[in-house]
Amino acid sequence: xxxISQKPSxxxxxxxxxxxxxxxxxxxxxxxxxxxxxxxxSLTLIATANQGSEATYESGFVIDKFPISRPNLTFSTxxxxxxxxxxxxxxxxxxxxxxxxxxxxxxxxxxLTVV
Amino acid sequence: DAKTTQPNxxxxxxxxxxxxxxxxxxxxxxxxxxxxxQLPSQGPEYVIHGLTSNVNNRMxxxxxxxxxxxxxxxxxxxxxxxxxxxxxxxRDVSNFGNEKLTFGTGTRLTIIP
Numbered sequence: 001x002x003x004i005s006q007k008p009s010x011x012x013x014x015x016x017x018x019x020x021x022x023x024x025x026x027x028x029x030x031x032x033x034x035x036x037x038x039x040x041x042s043l044t045l046i047a048t049a050n051q052g053s054e055a056t057y058e059s060g061f062v063i064d065k066f067p068i069s070r071p072n073l074t075f076s077t078x079x080x081x082x083x084x085x086x087x088x089x090x091x092x093x094x095x096x097x098x099x100x101x102x103x104x105x106x107x108x109x110x111x112l113t114v115v
Numbered sequence: 116d117a118k119t120t121q122p123n124x125x126x127x128x129x130x131x132x133x134x135x136x137x138x139x140x141x142x143x144x145x146x147x148x149x150x151x152x153q154l155p156s157q158g159p160e161y162v163i164h165g166l167t168s169n170v171n172n173r174m175x176x177x178x179x180x181x182x183x184x185x186x187x188x189x190x191x192x193x194x195x196x197x198x199x200x201x202x203x204x205x206r207d208v209s210n211f212g213n214e215k216l217t218f219g220t221g222t223r224l225t226i227i228p
Contacts, residue, residue: 042220043216092158106159109157
């Protein structure tokens with residue numbers, strides 16, 4: 001199993017600024033994932049972050065807007081850059097355990113409001 | 116990724132069984148069927164998964180059709196704490212090394228006291 005801690009749990013930010021969200025896992029994992037959940041919507045995958053390589057972004061998401069770091073096997077950050085009110089969402093970190101026959105784990109999310 | 120179809124919402128009375136359906140007519144032979152749920156203001160949590168045979172765990176049961184084109188999540192005795200959005204997701208083992216989950220719209224389950 002894995003326990004995921006995300007920081008901050010929530011924040012209110014001014015438009016045009018950037019926020020870095022941290023994701024800490026209590027065990028070493030190969031793959032970490034960042035999701036966005038817009039108000040009242042389902043989860044959308046932003047990118048996959050592997051340690052030691054560049055993150056892989058899904059269609060509609062770009063590195064300049066959502067830069068990701070993955071310095072080791074237990075930690076990752078997602079930055080939401082040059083924020084606008086449309087970026088107001090919940091951002092969630094997730095990890096897999098190395099097999100599609102096992103469960104994935106999610107953090108509690110970071111609730112971001114851009115004003 | 117193969118797609119799933121779920122009803123947008125369902126209601127059930129407390130302490131009664133709940134059957135949450137999921138259609139996945141384009142499922143491939145290597146797709147695992149996973150269920151997650153998201154309680155209010157929380158991240159998704161794992162419920163159950165299976166490949167071909169029915170599965171039981173402490174949270175729920177998963178009934179998989181013989182042709183695997185549909186499945187049903189069964190909560191045997193719903194409580195108020197089961198009120199959540201339930202997601203049915205297919206995970207393709209042929210894409211091993213890319214464990215991402217693709218979420219659909221899910222079913223919002225309301226439990227009536």
